Amino acid sequence: MSPEPGVPEGLDVAGLQRRLADFAAARNWQPYHTPKNLAAALSVEASELVEIFQWLTPEESARVMDDPATAHRVRDEVADVLAYLLQLCGVLGIDALAVLDAKIDRNEERFPAPGTD
């Protein structure tokens, strides 16, 4: 409850997840937030991110943050994707960081790095 000085409150995954849940609850949006709908919304936001890049060459896509307006748009869509991902994890009781950690462990076994035997 008393965050470290200098660290903005809520800037960890659990804190943001709580803010998102409170936000939805205050607007009575929970009936809409079925896992099915949240997964669809997540994929829609991911596509809005793709849209920014769809006609760019690989090289242009690497410089996308050089233009302030495009950079703002990218950040905005990243925020939307993460928001729906954390809300989906919230309603399903999934610890997003733990499942990613476990997945990287599995991938290290599936795809051994060259020169590691």
Add this chain to the structure above:
Amino acid sequence: MSPEPGVPEGLDVAGLQRRLADFAAARNWQPYHTPKNLAAALSVEASELVEIFQWLTPEESARVMDDPATAHRVRDEVADVLAYLLQLCGVLGIDALAVLDAKIDRNEERFPAPGTD
């Protein structure tokens, strides 16, 4: 460098992002990881999440974690979405938690909760 006892090393966003970057670098995958390609991969993984839910009723979608095999699949796809999102943020220099925090601030202005004035 010395994590708190009992807390698995790397279980914060920055730590996972570092693991993902090391993983890609050890396999020489960076040339493939343009922002454009990572955004596409993110949207593909988000769709694999949608696929799990696509024929379910809203009620069935709410019980999706009751079946262990489906629950595993959901966790796996959540991990994949988060992995590509953090890799995209890594190559673009975006702080995912900060942009989400700022977005929630903006949404609180855009969509005032009923009874808050």
Add this chain to the structure above:
Amino acid sequence: MSPEPGVPEGLDVAGLQRRLADFAAARNWQPYHTPKNLAAALSVEASELVEIFQWLTPEESARVMDDPATAHRVRDEVADVLAYLLQLCGVLGIDALAVLDAKIDRNEERFPAPGTD
């Protein structure tokens, strides 16, 4: 070159595909129309269709054409999806109707209808 009387010119798949190709050529858009970019654009348009339905109940989704403004939006997104699909088929030399016909044949083998043996 002389269409049947009463049939609008171009209202078959080949005719529309030709119009789309001419449209892109007249604007020098072909360099952007790589198969990779067209597939991405197709998926973005498909997501814009999903967006219309994302918070609707199954029942509400069945009545989506009752509202003229929403019906217009649905038709517009259907057109965009078909446009990119036909352009993708154009650059790849795929006959969209033939591949669907072949796929239905395969599906009839894969999923025998009940009572057909």
Add this chain to the structure above:
Amino acid sequence: MSPEPGVPEGLDVAGLQRRLADFAAARNWQPYHTPKNLAAALSVEASELVEIFQWLTPEESARVMDDPATAHRVRDEVADVLAYLLQLCGVLGIDALAVLDAKIDRNEERFPAPGTD
């Protein structure tokens, strides 16, 4: 009812749409085929198409039909996208070719070709 000699029966959009509707009806799949679910399924198939291209360079993506196995996969996903698009149009009463024709008309006004005035 008597197709032209040499033209496979059903190889127009209306005929394929009828085959798809009969296929779904014979398997009692109509309850699953809400517009919302069909739109989601369409976007999932579009993403499976994106997946084929996601790590390719623009140049590699242009040669994707050179490899028979990849060409088969592309044709298969194109068929799936078109199948769900036509089923969606079927349940919503949309004439896919007519809406595309109208959309090209609108786009010709919105994006005048250089040198046409």
